[in-house]
Amino acid sequence: MTGRMPFGLKIAVISREFRRRMDEKAAAMGLTWAQLRVLGSVSRLEAAGKEEIHQNDLEHIEHVTHPAMTKMLQRLESKGLVRCVPSEKDRRYKKITCTERSAGIHETILEQDREVLEELCRDFTPQQKEMLREAIDLILSNIDLE
Numbered sequence: 001m002t003g004r005m006p007f008g009l010k011i012a013v014i015s016r017e018f019r020r021r022m023d024e025k026a027a028a029m030g031l032t033w034a035q036l037r038v039l040g041s042v043s044r045l046e047a048a049g050k051e052e053i054h055q056n057d058l059e060h061i062e063h064v065t066h067p068a069m070t071k072m073l074q075r076l077e078s079k080g081l082v083r084c085v086p087s088e089k090d091r092r093y094k095k096i097t098c099t100e101r102s103a104g105i106h107e108t109i110l111e112q113d114r115e116v117l118e119e120l121c122r123d124f125t126p127q128q129k130e131m132l133r134e135a136i137d138l139i140l141s142n143i144d145l146e
Helices: 007-028 033-047 055-062 066-078 105-120 126-141
Strands: 082-086 094-098
Touching: 007 033, 007 105, 033 055, 033 066, 033 094, 033 105, 055 066, 055 094, 066 082
Parallel strands: none
Antiparallel strands: 082 094
């Protein structure tokens, strides 16, 4: 059946299954996958040395509206995973940081991502896994991600 399935549908099925498995991992941490992604973005940007992370940075990364990100950050702040304080550079913005509980969580997310990929590619040879990574990177290079 999968041989006759359109390519776009195949990608959609893989995406849904990947997300479902990542949702399970996020739920085990008391989060939604969307919350975990945002938290991971804050953690990753901090680890990369970004001096101040603002809500609009996260809105751009996640492709969500200002109100949606506001609610997301409020939930993460109420769970004690981020802090939102007035920016020292521009008081119109809030500086968003991880708390001690969530610092470095992007590493955990990367490991979970690797685990799910391994589960989905369990019957692949090492060469097939590398070919898949290369093919996906080529497809992504053809997409304007900005």
